[in-house]
Amino acid sequence: MVDAATETVGIRAARHARPKPSIFKRKSTIAFLMALPLIVIILLLVLYPALYSVHLATLNKSMERFVGFGNFEFLFKRETFWMVVKQSCIFAVTAVLFKALIGFFVAHFVHAIPDKGQRKWRGMLLVPWVIPPAMSTLAWFWLFDPSYSAFNWLFALVGIDPVPWLGDPYWARFSVILVNVWYGAPFFMIMYLAALKSVPEQLYEAASIDGANWWQRLWYVTLPMMRNIISITVLFSLIVTFANFDIVRVLTAGGPIDQTHVFATWAFKLGIEGGDIPLGASVSLFMVPILGVAAIFILRDITKRGNEA
Amino acid sequence: MAAAIAETKGGPSRPSTYGSISRSRKRALVWSYFFLVLFAIFFLMPPIYMFITSLKTSQEISAATNPWWVFNPTLSNYVELLTSNQYLTFFKNSAIISIVVVTITMLVSVPAAFALARMKFWGSATLATGVFLTYLIPETLLFIPLFKTFAFVYEYTGIQLINNWWVLLVIYPTLTVPFCTWIMIGYFASIPKELDEAAIIDGASYFQTLTKIFIPVALPGIIAAMIFAFTVSWAQFLYPLAFTTSTDQLVLPVGIITTLIKGDVFNWGQIMTGALLGAAPPLIIYAFLMDYYIAGLTAGATKG
Numbered sequence: 004m005v006d007a008a009t010e011t012v013g014i015r016a017a018r019h020a021r022p023k024p025s026i027f028k029r030k031s032t033i034a035f036l037m038a039l040p041l042i043v044i045i046l047l048l049v050l051y052p053a054l055y056s057v058h059l060a061t062l063n064k065s066m067e068r069f070v071g072f073g074n075f076e077f078l079f080k081r082e083t084f085w086m087v088v089k090q091s092c093i094f095a096v097t098a099v100l101f102k103a104l105i106g107f108f109v110a111h112f113v114h115a116i117p118d119k120g121q122r123k124w125r126g127m128l129l130v131p132w133v134i135p136p137a138m139s140t141l142a143w144f145w146l147f148d149p150s151y152s153a154f155n156w157l158f159a160l161v162g163i164d165p166v167p168w169l170g171d172p173y174w175a176r177f178s179v180i181l182v183n184v185w186y187g188a189p190f191f192m193i194m195y196l197a198a199l200k201s202v203p204e205q206l207y208e209a210a211s212i213d214g215a216n217w218w219q220r221l222w223y224v225t226l227p228m229m230r231n232i233i234s235i236t237v238l239f240s241l242i243v244t245f246a247n248f249d250i251v252r253v254l255t256a257g258g259p260i261d262q263t264h265v266f267a268t269w270a271f272k273l274g275i276e277g278g279d280i281p282l283g284a285s286v287s288l289f290m291v292p293i294l295g296v297a298a299i300f301i302l303r304d305i306t307k308r309g310n311e312a
Numbered sequence: 313m314a315a316a317i318a319e320t321k322g323g324p325s326r327p328s329t330y331g332s333i334s335r336s337r338k339r340a341l342v343w344s345y346f347f348l349v350l351f352a353i354f355f356l357m358p359p360i361y362m363f364i365t366s367l368k369t370s371q372e373i374s375a376a377t378n379p380w381w382v383f384n385p386t387l388s389n390y391v392e393l394l395t396s397n398q399y400l401t402f403f404k405n406s407a408i409i410s411i412v413v414v415t416i417t418m419l420v421s422v423p424a425a426f427a428l429a430r431m432k433f434w435g436s437a438t439l440a441t442g443v444f445l446t447y448l449i450p451e452t453l454l455f456i457p458l459f460k461t462f463a464f465v466y467e468y469t470g471i472q473l474i475n476n477w478w479v480l481l482v483i484y485p486t487l488t489v490p491f492c493t494w495i496m497i498g499y500f501a502s503i504p505k506e507l508d509e510a511a512i513i514d515g516a517s518y519f520q521t522l523t524k525i526f527i528p529v530a531l532p533g534i535i536a537a538m539i540f541a542f543t544v545s546w547a548q549f550l551y552p553l554a555f556t557t558s559t560d561q562l563v564l565p566v567g568i569i570t571t572l573i574k575g576d577v578f579n580w581g582q583i584m585t586g587a588l589l590g591a592a593p594p595l596i597i598y599a600f601l602m603d604y605y606i607a608g609l610t611a612g613a614t615k616g
Contacts, residue, residue: 030431030433030518031431031432031433031434032433033427033431033518034427034428034431034432034433034436034518035427035433035434037423037424037426037427037431038423038424038427038428038433038436038439040419040420040423040424041420041421041424041439041443041489041493042439044420044485044486044489045442045443045446045490048454048458048482048483048485048486049446049449049454049486049490050446051457051461052454052457052458052461053449053453053454053457055457055460055461056453056454056456056457059456059457059460066460105351108347109347109348109351111344112344112345112347112348112351113344113348115340115341115344116341116344116345116348122602124348124352125606126599126602127352127355127356128348128351128352128355129598129602129606130355130356130359130595130598131355131358131359132609133543133591133594133595133598133605134359134591134594134595135543135546135547135549135565135590135591135594136547136549137547137549137565137566137568137569138547138565138568138587138588138590138591139358139359139587139591141362141568141569141583141584141587142358142359142361142362142584142587143358145361145362145365145580145583145584146357146358146361148580151373151374151379151580153361153379153380156378156379156380157380185354185355185358188355189355190609193606193609193610194609194610197610242448242450243450246450246451246452246453247452248451248452248549248550249549249550252549252550252553253549253569266452267450267452267550270452270456271452271455271550271553271554274456274459275455275456275459275554280456280459280460283456284456284457287452287453287456288453290450290452290453291453294448294449294450294453297448298445298448301444301448302441302445
């Protein structure tokens with residue numbers, strides 16, 4: 004072990020010593036040039052706008068005067084703002100929870116059937132994720148139509164009263180979450196299926212021999228083995244769901260009476276449609292804390308894995 | 313199939329009372345199929361309902377008949393949309409944008425991933441992490457400052473960026489490049505070092521190492537990244553909604569929503585046809601290249 008380590012160090016030292024420093028320098032220059040377009044895109048089109056939105060948030064509506072935290076003070080006094088905060092959190096947490104649960108169980112069902120049929124089922128079940136969300140949300144919008152709802156038609160067959168899917172605030176909240184779960188659950192399914200496949204079969208055999216039942220196998224073998232992938236998909240999905248725009252925008256556009264707005268749609272309404280760019284920027288900045296927290300967790304995960312490798 | 317194998321493995325000589333494992337396995341299989349069918353119905357219902365509606369006339373849609381069945385199927389919605397210049401313009405805009413964005417993304421992210429995976433330079437490790445974090449910054453945070461920036465650009469240079477479809481060519485790479493670079497780093501890192509060392513010893517330049525060795529070997533990864541870039545640019549909704557308004561500049565998702573929905577009159581047959589045709593390119597790609605698609609999807613989390 005020690006010998007091997009010193010040997011590799013020796014090889015590395017020799018490799019470092021052989022080429023002239025000018026070549027070595029040139030290599031890093033070439034590498035930098037190859038990465039330059041990427042750096043430019045990140046700096047100019049991601050980092051700069053992100054910082055610029057902080058600046059924008061401190062200006063008044065006509066963007067001529069610095070108002071400090073004036074926009075935030077204004078937001079804090081508005082009831083709609085607190086409702087959007089609440090709705091965004093409920094929306095993201097509930098949707099991610101159900102996506103993860105459904106994804107987990109469907110992955111198990113797919114994993115349980117014979118290998119031959121798995122490809123077919125997997126392909127079928129991933130379809131919601133492939134369709135552009137703006138398009139599929141239109142289909143949901145039509146399924147929820149107040150007068151021609153195909154769901155209500157089915158409900159009428161079994162004697163259930165028509166449901167005001169998008170007309171009633173509570174049902175509208177339910178509907179946007181339902182559509183989001185429908186769209187996102189297949190992604191979880193695919194990730195968990197990949198994770199399930201990587202659990203060695205011997206572990207289950209050993210657990211069975213020790214007399215573990217179905218629940219114990221799940222709790223003591225499957226879940227610990229999948230922990231990494233579960234945490235990273237949940238974090239990813241939390242970010243994406245928290246910043247969701249398409250589904251809410253197409254399905255309810257924030258209505259009825261602003262009850263289903265999330266940060267992104269409300270920022271769009273205030274900033275682009277309402278013409279108050281600083282206020283819209285202030286609203287969208289409220290997405291940053293959760294992104295920051297998620298980023299810290301993911302970053303920790305990456306460095307941990309980097310050390311293992 | 314698996315149940316059958318398990319049974320034969322268990323040995324035919326055993327008394328039937330010990331067959332409980334295979335029996336419970338069979339029962340689990342039946343339950344799995346039951347729930348899979350249930351979830352498949354849930355997952356496939358909207359696209360199927362899209363298709364059902366797209367075959368109906370307006371009269372049939374507004375009649376109080378069974379909405380889940382087509383009594384007088386017609387292709388008139390398809391014919392009308394595919395001969396309408398407006399819809400074809402949307403389709404053309406979407407197609408050009410997606411293809412160009414895929415090209416730009418590959419030209420940027422493949423060399424960058426090569427540099428980050430193989431040729432270390434000052435700050436390259438930080439940049440690799442930065443690339444990943446960029447992927448986490450959602451477009452919903454950036455559209456307002458970008459909108460304002462474009463207005464500034466117009467003020468100072470006279471170049472009108474807003475309400476031009478090609479401005480999307482500039483912004484879409486921000487959505488595709490970070491993730492594609494990230495998964496390409498993963499693919500390139502998995503190529504054995506001996507391969508490119510041999511090439512360098514044989515006198516290949518870095519560019520030749522990239523084009524002759526890395527790109528062919530990592531081709532599945534590149535295809536997966538291309539599929540990702542295409543689907544993302546095809547489906548993008550917020551940026552075109554914020555930055556383009558006149559009907560000849562719109563892309564498909566925004567075009568369908570803003571032009572086919574006219575006030576309170578919803579021509580649902582046409583809307584569903586338009587949405588279905590708009591969903592077709594990603595679905596077709598998915599149908600033929602499913603394994604690459606799924607590889608790209610899972611690479612982001614598992615390769616990191």
